[in-house]
Amino acid sequence: MTTSKSMQVTEHKPVIVVKLGGSIISKLSPRFYKSIKDLQKHYHVILVHGGGPEITATLKERGIQSTFINGQRKTTKDVFNIAEQMLKGKVNSALVHRLNRDGVKAIGLCGYDAQLLEASFIDEESLGLVGKIEEVNLTLLHNLLSLNYLPVIAPLATTVEGERVNVNADLAAAAVAQALKAEKLVFVTDVPGILKDGELVSRVTIEVIQHYIETGVIYGGMIPKVQAALSVLNKDIKEVMIVGCRDSIIQDGEMIGTRMTEGKGVQAI
Numbered sequence: 001m002t003t004s005k006s007m008q009v010t011e012h013k014p015v016i017v018v019k020l021g022g023s024i025i026s027k028l029s030p031r032f033y034k035s036i037k038d039l040q041k042h043y044h045v046i047l048v049h050g051g052g053p054e055i056t057a058t059l060k061e062r063g064i065q066s067t068f069i070n071g072q073r074k075t076t077k078d079v080f081n082i083a084e085q086m087l088k089g090k091v092n093s094a095l096v097h098r099l100n101r102d103g104v105k106a107i108g109l110c111g112y113d114a115q116l117l118e119a120s121f122i123d124e125e126s127l128g129l130v131g132k133i134e135e136v137n138l139t140l141l142h143n144l145l146s147l148n149y150l151p152v153i154a155p156l157a158t159t160v161e162g163e164r165v166n167v168n169a170d171l172a173a174a175a176v177a178q179a180l181k182a183e184k185l186v187f188v189t190d191v192p193g194i195l196k197d198g199e200l201v202s203r204v205t206i207e208v209i210q211h212y213i214e215t216g217v218i219y220g221g222m223i224p225k226v227q228a229a230l231s232v233l234n235k236d237i238k239e240v241m242i243v244g245c246r247d248s249i250i251q252d253g254e255m256i257g258t259r260m261t262e263g264k265g266v267q268a269i
């Protein structure tokens, strides 16, 4: 279970954690960034980003093999070096630069800055340098949020022994949201939400998600997203959303996509 180094509560605004998928980052419009700035009027906003496609493309260019096991990239030392270059060096700094251009006080971090994210190995033998977040440095995040900074977090972490590890960005976002007791966790990706028979499922409960995984409706990159949702929904977070917006994250006053909530019932609503 994720623990936290400080339980200090941030000032009045609730927290929203927005995870930007590597599949969508290059397609986001100026209006999207503007909407993140608007979101800051009502929420303390934290961005956690991926960069899977950038990592895969660079590994391919360099002729380095890359495989996934249950949605997690098997990470050798060579793979880690590319993941770090892409996540921290390229994607994180581009996002921070883009947000700062719009007047957002974005600050780029990865899990080893000020011991932000501490992880344990998931299974070193089969996955290599891949971690699961165990602890989040809340003091740092609370301090940044209280100064109106917007933390932009790359999903890299260190183990207690000081080893650097690669972390699935969906699961990193969920761990940060859970530790901060965020009001909302939102995954921005390249599909409008969870699709079933080509149609958007606008609302699902935990039971329905499990049924969708078992029956193969949900597969591939959608699996870590819904697993991340499942890992937080029974705790303090009441709602997780998957949205596919490239423009404003809020459309007509709300987020459009799949809303995942606790609760029972086999039918998607």
Ligand SMILES: Nc1ncnc2c1ncn2[C@@H]1O[C@H](COP(=O)(O)OP(=O)(O)O)[C@@H](O)[C@H]1O
Pocket (backbone or CB within 6 Å): 020, 021, 022, 023, 024, 050, 052, 188, 189, 190, 191, 193, 194, 195, 196, 217, 218, 219, 220, 221, 222, 223
């Ligand atoms: N039921 C589903 N509905 C929508 N997308 C799904 C579903 N099952 C699997 N997917 C896949 O999940 C992908 C999103 O995950 P991923 O590619 O990892 O995105 P990101 O980079 O945003 O994390 C979609 O593009 C789609 O191919």
Ligand SMILES: CC(=O)N[C@@H](CCC(=O)OP(=O)(O)O)C(=O)O
Pocket (backbone or CB within 6 Å): 020, 021, 022, 023, 049, 050, 051, 052, 053, 055, 071, 072, 073, 075, 083, 130, 131, 155, 166, 167, 168, 169, 170, 221
């Ligand atoms: C361990 C693991 O799988 N790490 C991911 C980190 C990036 C990521 O999750 O990016 P997306 O959100 O774009 O998929 C990877 O190496 O691809």
